[in-house]
Amino acid sequence: xxxxxxxxxxxxxGPEVTQQSINVLNALAEQYGHQFKYTYCLMGADAIDKTGxxxxxxxxxxxxxxxxxxxxxxxxxxxxxxxxxxxxPEQGLLKIRKTLQLFANIRPVTTYPSLQHLSPLKSKQLEDxxxxxxxxxxxxxxxxxxxxxxDLTEASDLCTYNKTEIERIAHLAFKxxxxxxxxxxxxxxxxxxxxSRLWRKTVQQxxxxxxxxxxxxxxxxxxxxxxxxxPKQFDVILTENxxxxxxxxEASVISGSLGLLPSASIGNSSALFEPIHGSYPQAAGKDIxxxxxxxxxxxxxxxxxxLKEEADLVRKAVEWTIKNGMVTKDIDPINxxxxxxxxxxxxxxxxxxxxxxxxxxxxxxxxxxxx
Ligand code: IPM
Ligand code: MN
Numbered sequence: 097x098x099x100x101x102x103x104x105x106x107x108x109x110g111p112e113v114t115q116q117s118i119n120v121l122n123a124l125a126e127q128y129g130h131q132f133k134y135t136y137c138l139m140g141a142d143a144i145d146k147t148g149x150x151x152x153x154x155x156x157x158x159x160x161x162x163x164x165x166x167x168x169x170x171x172x173x174x175x176x177x178x179x180x181x182x183x184x185p186e187q188g189l190l191k192i193r194k195t196l197q198l199f200a201n202i203r204p205v206t207t208y209p210s211l212q213h214l215s216p217l218k219s220k221q222l223e224d225x226x227x228x229x230x231x232x233x234x235x236x237x238x239x240x241x242x243x244x245x246x247d248l249t250e251a252s253d254l255c256t257y258n259k260t261e262i263e264r265i266a267h268l269a270f271k272x273x274x275x276x277x278x279x280x281x282x283x284x285x286x287x288x289x290x291x292s293r294l295w296r297k298t299v300q301q302x303x304x305x306x307x308x309x310x311x312x313x314x315x316x317x318x319x320x321x322x323x324x325x326x327p328k329q330f331d332v333i334l335t336e337n338x339x340x341x342x343x344x345x346e347a348s349v350i351s352g353s354l355g356l357l358p359s360a361s362i363g364n365s366s367a368l369f370e371p372i373h374g375s376y377p378q379a380a381g382k383d384i385x386x387x388x389x390x391x392x393x394x395x396x397x398x399x400x401x402x403l404k405e406e407a408d409l410v411r412k413a414v415e416w417t418i419k420n421g422m423v424t425k426d427i428d429p430i431n432x433x434x435x436x437x438x439x440x441x442x443x444x445x446x447x448x449x450x451x452x453x454x455x456x457x458x459x460x461x462x463x464x465x466x467x
Contacts, residue, residue: 098131099401102162104155107141107185108375109385110168116387116439117166117394120413123443124398124406135162139192140185140375141172150188156195159366164397165192167370168390173377193233198361198368200265201231201340202272202396205327205347205357208418214352214427217324225350227330228276230269231340233361235261236291238337257291257336262298268362269334270306279331281312283319283339295336316343323347348372355386355426358393360400367400369393383434386424388414391442413445 103118105111118134125132137155144150159165170185192198205227212219240254273280282299284292296313303311314322316339322329323346335343348354354373361368371389379385392414398407417423422441425432433441444450 097401097403098133099163100133100135100161101397102155102159102165103134103136104139104165104167105136105142106139106168106170106375107172108169108377108380109373110140110170110375112381112383112435113371113385113387113390114166114168116435116442117390119439120391120410120442120446121394123446124403124410127447128403128406130403130406139167139188140170141175143188144183144185148183150183150185151191151195156192159192159196159368162366164400165366165368166390166394166397167368169371169373169375171375171377190238192368193361194239196366196368197234197363198366199232199234199261200268200362201229201233201344202268202360202362203229203231203344203347203357203372205229205350207351208356208415210419210421211352211356211427215350217327217350221325221327222350223328225327227327227347228272228332229340229344229347230265230272230332230334231344232257232261232265232336233340234337236337255289255291255338257294259294259298262295263302264364266299266302266334269332270302270309273309273332274306277331278308279310279312280306281314281319281330281333283314283316283333283335283343285316285339286313287315291336299334319343320346323350344372353386353426354389355424356388356392358389358396360393360396362400367397369397369400383436384425384432385435386426387435387439387442388418388424391439409446410442413442413450416445416450417441 105114121132135158137158139151139155143152170189175181175184207222207225212222215222235257237253237255240256242253244251284295286292286296327350348357357372359370359372371393373389395407395410417438422433424435424438
């Protein structure tokens with residue numbers, strides 16, 4: 097299989113974690129006889145520094161001509177504390193979502209038994225937690241009309257949705273539920289918001305075509321609580337842009353480290369894959385960031401290419417490193433392994449050198465010596 101992949105390394109730790117994913121993809125390509133061709137492009141603070149524009153036209157052009165986009169991270173502290181900055185890295189991400197119509201943001205929340213101690217939840221609540229959030233990504237309050245009055249004392253952000261925008265993501269979410277435990281929870285605020293009532297009505301209609309899926313409706317304030325008190329009740333959560341932004345960060349702490357979680361943003365003809373963590377500038381260049389969020393995002397890209405066996409192999413490799421404590425500093429601050437070592441171990445596993453010919457002593461040598 098030949099695939100053209102646009103690579104946007106982005107800011108902070110973005111470039112180094114993305115490199116680990118590319119190494120893994122190259123190892124798979126060699127093993128399975130695929131050809132992955134990469135075109136690098138700019139977005140975020142990196143793009144502002146080099147071109148003055150957080151999303152240069154050339155990047156859009158490359159993305160439109162690619163089969164998928166692999167993205168690292170966005171953001172730089174010099175913009176975070178300056179609310180008056182006119183050009184911001186995040187504008188690049190919002191613009192690429194809108195331009196490529198990446199309307200469905202998919203974030204799986206999985207738990208690993210060996211990482212339960214890192215989760216703020218009790219192990220009893222963590223057992224069997226496995227759900228996936230479908231967050232609408234190109235509508236709602238993020239993209240509605242924004243206004244501030246002349247003397248800057250009043251501001252408003254409009255939240256709008258139309259039926260088509262709701263339907264296209266709802267179908268994806270229902271199909272996902274069909275391939276999982278066949279339960280879908282629509283999260284909204286239909287007791288207050290008109291847009292939420294449109295979501296409910298539309299989803300109720302669509303549900304008629306997915307009779308095997310049980311549908312549940314939950315207000316967002318209750319959902320925020322249920323994700324903590326009883327997360328295993330969820331299978332597929334479907335929700336609008338802003339609620340999904342907030343709930344997916346909340347849900348991300350369940351697994352124990354933000355560094356582990358992947359995401360996919362899917363449109364009709366483009367798809368972007370990125371770890372959900374930010375640019376973590378304090379760790380940039382130190383070889384200590386967790387590469388697994390990016391590597392698991394690359395696995396979601398392989399799923400998207402229909403390379404199921406390859407994707408499953410990557411996930412198995414990741415599970416093996418976690419189970420054997422070969423993890424980065426965010427997971428084990430004392431006995432940690434460097435990012436590139438974890439990346440290399442995943443490749444060793446993928447290539448079938450683990451268990452077996454990989455020398456444990458050599459691995460131990462590449463572990464940190466900070467005690
Ligand atoms: C996310 C991020 C973005 C969002 C920011 C960086 C624009 O928080 O992908 O969840 O708010 O959507
Ligand atoms: Mn967010």
